[in-house]
Amino acid sequence: MALVKVEQGTVAHRAIQVAGYAALAAFALWLPHLANPSHPFRIGKALFQIGLFNRILVYVVAIMAVNLVTGYTGQISLGHGAFVGVGAYTSAILISTQHWGYTATLPAAIVLGFIVGVVIGIPALRIKGLYLAIVTTAVAVAFPTLVLKFGTITGGVNGKKPCWKGGITKTKLTCPKINPPGWARSVFGLQKGAQAQWTYFLLLFMAIVVCLLTRNLIRSRVGRAMIAIRDRETAAAVSGVNTRIYKVITFGVSGSIAAVAGVMYLMQGQFISDVDFNAGFSLFLIVGIVAGGVASLSGAWLGALLIILVPHVTGAFVGTSPRPHLSIHQIVPISKYYLFKQPTVLFGVLLLILVFLMPYGITDGMRRLRLRFLQVTPHPSWLEEAKEHAVSRRAEQPGFIPPPVAEPVDEERPLVTVPHHNPA
C-alpha cells in the first residue's frame, strides 16, 4: 500500500504537482552546465556534451510525432524518419538557396511535412495493421535513395549544410548563426557566442511548445476521435467519427511535427546526409515509444532520453563513443568481457532487461514505483457525478436493474495500446 494518499484537486495534490514541474524545470536549466568541463558535478571529463542533450530534444519531438500516429491513433508507422528528413532537407535547401534563417524555414517545413504526411496517410485508409507497418518501412527505406537520386538539390552522399557561398568572391561559406541575444545571456548565464547552449534552450522551448500543443490536441474532440479509432475503429465509425478524415489529419499533423523535429535536427547538427534518416532511425523512434510508454507525452521525453543516452553510455563503457578524456571503461572494464566488445550488444541487453521489467514502458514502471509511496485518488464528488450520470443514462432503457456500487478505481489505467490483431 501506498505511504501517502492524496485526493485529486486538493492543495496537497497541486503542491506536489507544482513541485514536480519546478524540479523538472530546474533540472532542464541546469543540464547545459553539466556539459561545462569546469562544472563541479560533471561526470567524466566530457561524457555529456551539450550536443547530446540537443539530440535528445530532437528525438523528443520526433517521438511525439510517431506517438500521435502509432500511440494515439493505432496506425503503426515505421516511416517517420522520412518525415523528419523532409523537414530537415526543406530547411537546409531553403537556407542554402534563399538565405533564410532557421525560424523562417519552419513554416515551410511544417506545411511540406503536412502534405507528405497526408500523402502517406491516404494509403493508410485502406492498408491496415502490419501491412501499413511494412508500407511505412518501405517509405523509410526509400527516402535515402531519393536523397541520393536528387543529389543536385540535396547534396547526395556529400550531405547538406545550411550554408551558402557568399562574400565578394563568392567563396566564403556563410551559415546562419544561432547566437544568444543579450537578454538570454544574462538570464541563462551564457557566454557570448555560446551557440550550442543557446541551441539547447531554443530546442527545449520548441519541444515544450510541441508537447503542449500535442497535449491540447489529444484532449480535444479530434484527439478523442483518434483514440476511439485506435481502440475500435468500427465502433468509432458507428458512433459518428469520420475515421477517414481523422486518420488523414493525424498523419498530416504528425508529418508536420516530424518536420519540426527535422528543422531541430538541422539546428543542432548543422549538417544532414542521407544516412541520418535511414530505416534504422525510424525503427529507433518506435523503440523510443515502446520504451518510454505508448500514448504518453512524458513517455516521449523518457524514451528519447533512453534511446540517446543508453547507446552513448554503453559506447562509453566499451570505449568507442566520446573517445577523448573518457574513463568510464577504465573504471568498469566491461569491454574486457568478450561479449560486450560491441556497444550494440550492451544496448540490446539493456533494452531486453527494460522490456522484461517494464513491458508497458518507463512511464508505467515509474507510475507503479510511485504508487508505492504516493497514491492519487479521484475527488469523491467527481466520482459521484460520474456514477449518477452513468446510472441515469442506462436507467432510461427498459428492464434496467441498478448495478451494485463498485469500489472507486484508484487511478486511471495507463493508456496502453494493443494494436488490434484479428487473425481471420
Added chain:
Amino acid sequence: MLKWTQLAMVAVIVVFSVVAINDGGLHLFTQRVVNGLTNGSIYALAGLAIVLIFKATGVVNFAQGSMGMIGAFVVWLLIGGDKHSMPTWIALLLAIAITAIGAAGIERTLIRPFDPTNHLPIVIVTLALSLILDGLAAAHFGPDQKAMPSIFPTRAGDYFTIFRARVRYSEAGIWLVLLVVVALLMLLLKRTKIGLAFRSVSSNVESSRLVGINVGRTLQFGWAIAAMVGTLAGYLYATTAALSPSLMVQILIFAFVSATLGGLQSIGGVIVGAVLIGLLQSMLGSYIHQIGNELSLSAAFVVMMIVLLVKPTGIFGAKQLDRV
C-alpha cells in the same frame, strides 16, 4: 474473388515483357529473368521464415535477418573457415539443426514470458535480439567479407542455357532448394500432427488451448522451423554475395516486402510475392532508365503499395473480419 485484378496484373506483365524483348532482345530479357528469379528465391526463403513466425504469433520478427546471418556464420565455423575441414552440405545440415535449437531456446526464454496479445514489447525484444546478434557477430568475426563455398558445382563451365540465357548450376540450385523447402513445409504442415497443431494455433489460440494443444510448445516449433528456413536463406545468400555481419540487412527488407505482397499469412503468397519483387527489381531498374539502379528499390516499393491499395491484405491474404 477479384479475378480482374489478377488478370490485370498478368496483362501488365505480358505487355511489359513484349516491350522489353522488343527493346533489348530476348537474350538480355531472359538473363534478367534468371537473375530476378535467383534473387526472388532468396527473398522467398527469408520471407518464408517471417511468414511462419507471423502466422503463429502475429508478430513480425525483426531478428530474422540476424538469425539467418548467425546461421550462415555457424556453417562457416563448422567448415573451419577457409580450411574446408568438413563437407559443406553436412555443415549446412548441422547448422540448420543448431539454429533450430537456438531459436527454440530464444522463444522459450525471451518471447514466451510476454503477453502474446501485446505485440509491441515483443517487437522490441526482436529488435534488441537483432542488435545483440549483430554486435556479437561483428565482435567475433570482424566486418570484413568472407567467401562462402557453395554446395553446388561452381566451376566456369557449370551452367546450362534456356532461351540463350545462362543459368549457373548454383542459381538453379537455389531455385531447387526453394521448391524442396516449400514441398517439405507443405508436407509438414498438412500431413503431420505438429503441423496440424501449428495451423490450429495460427487460426485460433484460445480454441487450440481448449482442445488440448500445447500452445507454447507449438509456437516454439514455429520459431525453430522459421530459423531453419532462415539459416538456409542466409547461407544461400552468402554463397551469391559474401559473408559478413551485415549480410541480411537488405534481404530482410525485401523479405518483409515480399511477405506483405503475398499476404503475410500465406506460404504460397510469399513465394509469388518474392519472385515478383525479384523480377521487378531486376527489370524496372534496367529497362526504365529514369528509374535506374538507385531507384529500383523504391520502384519495387511503389508497386507493392499499388498492389496493397487494390488488395489491402496482399495478393493471397485472407480478408480480415473486424468485429465490434
